[in-house]
Amino acid sequence: MMFAAKPTLVGKLVTLRPVGPEHAEGLQELVTDPEVRRLTGSHGEIAPEAGRHWYATRGEQDDRLDLAIMVADDYVGEVVLNELDTANLSCNLRIALIGSRAFGKGYGSEAIELVLDHAFGTTPLHRISLDVFSFNDRARHVYKKAGFVEEGVLRDALRWEGEWHDSVIMSVLRPDWQARSQTLP
Template sequence: MTASPDKHSFSDKPTLTGELVILRQVTEDDYPALAVAMADPDVGRLTGSHGEIGEEKAREWYRTRQDQTDRLDLAIVDKASGDVVGEAVLNEWDPDNQSCNFRILIGPAGQGRGLGTEATRLIVGYGIEEIGLHRISLGVYVFNPRAQRAYEKAGFVVEGVFRDALLWDGEWVDEVMMSVLATDWIQSGA
């Protein structure tokens, strides 16, 4: 079941519901919760984020996500608490090659309970089954094995390593490149 690249576009901003999380369009109102997540030193390290963009720019960023037709930015809502605990994003869309990149950010309040794994499965499933993507890729730093395991549970396969891709606290860190193909997704019954 390979969909055509124009089956849908990233103009659609769906709400995706799982057992643990709801993924919905991110808005400026989500900024306070996401700011807390992004300010966490471990989250910054695990995502390789250097510096802050400032509140005004961040609010503008979230205010304009619904207007973007080349990416999908969804807030991750913990169903148990109703709180926004992170974001899941499909970006770097290449419609000619039916591919895009995936990234996720989960703050401390949402970690260690399977929320990231479920959010990943939901957005990847949407990308492949509804958008018609053939390939979704990501990079994960080697000092984040928990995330790599979560991606593997969601069907991602290691493709290689970008050596010394990140300079963090004076140390070079490798980035593991992973992807999931529509054929893998369909065969796994995910």
């Protein structure tokens, strides 16, 4: 399938490595961080053993690409291409960073750029989409900077602490990425 090869992608700030059981402790920190849970709308919990098993089996999945975002040897989050639709050459992007020690440092922006460059540069993908909650202005800014365009809104898609929040659907298309890549230094 499209994501059979699990690359290591190296940037100036971060290195993206295929996830494995060695990243399970970082995953546990990620999924238990209250701010991350709010930003991702994650109501459920993941037991440490389940997280370890999840990361141990991602390398076997050729319909998705799960990468740990590393700063030196420190796990600061994950970026994932999933929900692959081969007939329509599209997939979903998901990213999560571990709270305040990773926010606002450019790690997410670079991870997204590396993944988009890899996806559009090595696969026939035409469209990569995502959804982001309307209150997450920081993420929406990062996605727009990376070339994602807002397409629509799912009204009241998340109920968090008794309040309803919209989810904004965004995507980037191969022609958009190609045009943008040619203008970047």
